Amino acid sequence: MNSILKLVVPCRVVRHIQQNILGSFSKILQPTPTRVLCVSARTMAQRSITSFFKVSPPKPVDKETKVEDEDIKVDDDKVGSPVKNGKTKPATKRARLESSESDTSPKKKTKSPSVSSDKKKKIKRQRIESSDSEADIAPNSESPISEEKAAASPSPEHMSAASPSPSPEKKPVIKVEKTKSPKTYASPKSKQKKPLTELNSIKKSLSPKKIKKEVVEDSKKENKKQDKVVKSANKSFEKAKDVKSEAKDLVPEVEYNPAKAKYHPIEDACWRTGQEVPYLALARTLELIEGTSARLKMIEILANYLRSVIVLTPEDLLPSVYMCLNQLAPSYESLELGIAETYLMKAIGQCTGRTLAQVRSAAQKCGDLGQVAEQARATQRTMFAPPPLTMRKVFAALKEIANMTGTASVNKKINKIQSLYVACRHSEARYLIRSLEGKLRIGLAEQSVLAALALATAATPPPHDAAAPLLDASKTMSPENFKARVDEHSLIIKTTYCECPSYDRIIPVLLTHGVAALPQHCRLTPGVPLKPMLAHPTKQVTHVFDRFEKEQFTCEWKYDGERAQIHVPGTDKPDFEHAAIFSRNQENNTSKYPDVLRRLPALLKDSVTSCVLDCEAVAYDTTTKQILPFQILSTRKRKDANEADIKVQVCVFIFDLLYLNGHALVRRPLLERRAALRDHLNEKEGEWQFATSKDCSTVEEVEQFMEEAMRGSCEGLMVKALSGDHARYDIARRSHNWLKLKKDYLEGVGDTLDVVVLGAYLGRGKRAGLYGGFLLACYDPTAEEFQTLCKIGTGFSDESLQTFTDTLKQHVIDAPRNYYRYDASHAPDVWFSARCVWEVRCADLSLSPAHRAAIGLVHSDKGISLRFPRFVRERTDKAPEQATSAQQIADLYLAQDTVKNSAAAAPNVDDFY
Template identity: 60%
Template sequence: MNLTKSLFVNRLVKISYCLLYKQITSNRTICYNNKIYQETSHNMAQRSITSFFKKTPFTPMEIKSNGGSKVSHVNGDTSPISDEKDKPSERQQSNSIDNDGDSQDSLKPKNKAKRQRVISSSSESESPVKVKKEDLSDNDDSITLNKSVNKTYDSPKNKKAKIKKEIKSPSPKKGAKSLSRDEVKENSLKLKIVGSKEKDNIVKNTEHIDNIENESEEIQKVAENAYNPSKSKYHPIKDACWSKGEPVPYLALAKTLDLIEGTSARLKIIEILSNFYRSVMVLTSEDLLPCIYLCLNQLAPAYHSLELGIAETYLMKAIGQCTGRTLAQVKSAVQKCGDMGRVAEQARAAQKTMFAAPKLQIRKVFAALKEIAHMTGQASVNKKINKIQSLYVACRDCEARFLIRSLEGKLRIGLAEQSVLHALALAVATTPPGPNLQLDAAQHMSADKFKALVEQHVAVVRRTYCECPDWAELLHELLRGGVAALASRCSMRVGVPLRPMLAHPTRAVRDVLARFENEEFTCEYKYDGERAQIHVPAAPDDKPDFANAAIFSRNQENNTAKYPDVLSRLPTLLKEGVSSCVLDCEAVAFDAANGKLLPFQVLSSRKRACASAEDVRVPVCVFVFDLLYLNGAPLVGSTLAHRRKLLREHFCTQPGTWQFATSKDCSTIEEVQLFLEEAVKESCEGLMVKMLTGDNSKYDIARRSHNWLKLKKDYLEGVGDTVDAVIIGAYRGKGKRAGVYGGFLVACYDPESEQFQSLCKLGTGFSDEDLQILSDMLKEHIIDSPRNYYNYDSSHSADVWTSAAVVVEVRCADLSLSPAHRAAIARLHPHKGVSLRFPRFVRVREDKAAEQATTAAQVAQLYLAQDQIKNQVKQPDAAHEDDFY
């Protein structure tokens, strides 16, 4: 009897299942996050059954049926329950109702989509979701849909990905009517949500629907190894290989430098670099400063004196340890290739690693290089090598080449400082910084108008950098206010050295009068010393702060420690009322006992750093000849007559210690000639002839100007000026010169191609002492093979090659075109360079770096200035133009 009753109840329950399932099989549309979802009858059935058992819970009471299966009493009724071993999975349980009632095929939707969460993503919320009665069939009561236990948790990240995927590629059913955004929002009101968390989630997702759509339309960035800033019509965002706010990858800079290295046209080089700077400014402006410094192969302004100080042997050792090669193998490869960067790149490409190192970023590489430069102490060498190895193993593609070149201090890709300034100005003109971002301003201008705008920007950026050669401040003001406000916000200040104004050489007095005809000019003694720029800042009480005074060289290097005696006597120079100043001077070795000037060779023996004035062995006299800054006001835009007047009013003199440069205002050839003879008698090199009044008498920072002419005593010997050349090779001495180098291969410097071009073989004018000194100096600069940036003829191959480090002053009879030398090649003749005839050694120029040697353009001008050439060749206009150096 009990068994019959149990079977009856079981059958009744199954019938109830089917009736309830059919009652709610009509499909419904539910709106979620402004998105329409079609709910199938299959899913509706599951929810209805779940609600049914919530209203009518089980009261389990197990009995044994005849068949041996367990039977559970539910409110007095019984239904069979399978054993635990036969229990189906959760997914199977949800589909078990398909065994009775209508057939399974009729219950399933025809196009069954992947099961998705339809109701609000509230896996943490326990509150149920109620659906209005009118949303179901007419006979339904309100049904509460609880979270099913067998649903899996979706993280917020997965939810966002699903929604984003649906927005990107919606797949409505065939024949379904597409709804507008307003209809979607209207349908969303049908879903009544109970519970604060559910409401917050829906509102939040609705607010961010536009952001998600924008992300779907986000521009795909270019692959890093495919980055190409030389592309025509370059787009700073679409063609970049990083997104906005991301650190600039080091590979992007390496690719840019690689393209520049393979480009010879200067304008194209500027365009490539400008495109890269545009992307950096738009996407990650904070990385622009390290990008500039890495392009210039610098770590800080020159007056900070921050250098890496890594010998080539240590770099080779680091490369060998990382790639499993011996030091001898790396040295041999460098000797064959001539470029350590190329060797490092090839070795890194052949190396296979199990795990890829993190990608290099420009800001991290720059910070690592600065960290290496600051490492000091006994264990600093090993620390530097370890740091180099950590960078090297992370290199990809051509990164290793430029990383090692940066560490070596020789980028050598033909990228000069003036090109960087030009590229920066072009980038700002094309993509002006500011709140109203304009990616390409050239599109809205004619070619001529845009060219004029670029030239204007270049002039402003160059002039501002000359007055304030601090890249950090210049870029900060440039990105904040643009070029228009750059000059007013970024100007000359005490403590930041300027590049001095230089003079052009002239061969005769008549050339001076031809240049300064109908103009007022003055002549000053040209002292044989070292340029010194003295900065005295102001204290808070408007008094001069002598404790923080500094002395800088013509290379902007800080020479304060070299002249403690000058600083100790500085208070005697300034008169009352002077709070701050910048003076342009010449420090000359001085024999106080005899009151005579000593040659530069004596001054060069002075120690680079003296602890105190008592330790000084070579006394100096400072000759002040110009005033650039006074009491907070720059004077570089004033005339020389005004500057000289202020100088004499506010400063004192003391014989043998502080003196004004001896000067005389001349107007005739005879006066200039007599004053030149006086200068030579006073152990000076000659005269400096300067424009005194007018617009041409301003102080042209960082220019070799025709408004200053130098008239040296050597003009009678054929050449108006000596040449500063760099030793790149040496020849072993024979006979009397055995044991030392008897001759040297010297070169001039071409900043445009960053090459050292052979000028002549130098073997005369040396004393035995000079040869011994030079041989000792060159020992630490010997290299295995000539650098790839040495331009020379194989017929002049040296016995020993040296790095470009030692600068010597050379005098000659005249200059001639030569097929065997490469100085100024292609400037005057397509296949011939300029050579010095009868060169003679004068002295070693320890005050000059290799890059400050006589340039190829200057060599070409010296050649054209010769009388025999003037009569034959028409002078190009460029020969008389002033330019930055």
């Protein structure tokens, strides 16, 4: 018994001492329970933490021993009796609030409640400083106060900013960051006791001064971050404001108006510097031009558009010029779209949900497939609008369509057309379809485009200074000086284009070096055909002497063949592999004359390295040494001819030399050109011959030489100035320095006319089942329309009528085109598309109230018609647009003696054709 007491008494003493010591530490480290709740509730703001430490600062650690007894008493009062009836007394609700575990474990019943409470408080304090959520402190607590604490727990950002993590060493405060993975907790058994030194370090780390300093620093950093965010937001707002104001200043594409008075090339444009020109801008320009009848106003509208292109997007100037001319490349490249009208109707119908019959019916009623396409597109709605069309994109797409070849090329072309068509807005569809048809029909001829380009470059000259471009030179000049400048630019541009008809070469030079530098950079070059010089007709020999009074002239036989311009490039020697033959329309006929190319080496002498020849290809009978009619020449295959299959032989008659060994001769007189021609070329009968010529000085000599030409199977004579200023080669001009004199001209009208067949009248009697008569028209390039001239029914054989009936049936249309100008009283039974060109002769010309040829040029309300017209031949070498113009019809009418005697004679003015 004594031995048992000896063991029990020391254990009680030790236990009592242990309770007192641990209780003292608990008192120091733990504030009152109410204050713990306050800390938990106020940690949601940094100011609450600072104020808490100001109100109840913790006691220093070095005073622990002085208050040891009081701590023990207070701790005993709070925790309660350690043992009652052999069981541990459960802790109060506050004690359970402060603990993170439930006391249900049997092992814990043997422990002192104060020790257990202290342990739990230590763990709690540690977890508050390092956990992400206050709710994790006591997950098993059933107290409503515990739930309130969990609901009012601070965010991880505030916890990391206000509570430094505990550390045995004095290290910088480590902020706890959130992790994406869910937080896991160890079981109560796995929790280990923290040493007292660690608890002391926790207490030291929670000093008021340190926390206050950290809070201030964090607030400063937060303020700096907020300032940066505000500044960046302000900058973004200002930038958005500038963009909004800029967009507000930009003219809407639908409202773009180049016809505006005092047009500004930048402020009135609907695109910005460097942006691609919207296709709608060109469509709006063409729409305004189509609604204008005055030629000068049309030139002004187009010039304003070109000024904006020059200043804002000069890269789009070349596509703009080509699109206005409805071309894709220079004429000699023969790049054509090759889209039949049926395929266009099919593409429109597939895109708009219409059948081919519906589209064709609408086109027949309207007369313009472009307007039908525009109306159909306006009623169509798309879920996702495609990107807006640009000038560059449309031009590239059209070139791509033109270059498509092969068996599946038709479907590829239709698909490409559909992709463009569905992206059209407003009037874009109208002019896109017209461009694909090859007929803009807005009254804008090539000479008008060149004049507009001259006006644009005179008002806004390129190259411009990017810093201070000259936007309107007319404001710095008087009207007279500005007009003189426009005329100068127009002459330079037109002359340069005549010598080098390639906008691919002219436009880049114009933008880089200016208009004045065009003659130096764009010259006549072998391989680039120039537009030939043409002659004015005359019907009396005496007119020749009136024109060439006191001037030397020569007469040449006028051959009935096809104009041929032969180009032979080369530097040290002729390059026959790249030699080419072009027609008067700049069409490449190289594949049509393989026999002529084969004979080229025999033509040129050793002194020739390169040359350009102006010739006439004539059908020739090598057996009889006779010239054959033009109708026989027209039977040759037009393209890709095989020399072995050629039956109609050709003799080339050379009458001019335009280029020799790197030098252009067009500005030299004909006398020098003819001498050089005979010095450097070889003549061979039946293959290469010089044009038969004679220098005449009397009327008798001219009449005698003309009879010789008629016996030689020629049409008549060409009378040309031989020396002086009038003897130069006027490119692309129908000049009075060349006169053509035919035998037919001596009777009635002084010239035959090339007219277009627009319709036919059904034959009767002997001509039943055939076309008995035809409606003919001339072409007005200014208005881009065909104007009826007369009806014709004579000059046809039965065979020719049958041939024309079969041929013209392929061109039958249901209704006249909107660019046919006619009187309803002369409407034919059948309408044709303008394809066939005929040469006709007549007795004279008279004013007619029923026909519309040259209306407004001679009489305001009446046109001109032919009296007693008769068919001569079919002109397969001419396009409908190259038929006799309305202005030529007016000139022929005014040149008649009966008209000339009653009115003043018009001056002879040569202009570009």
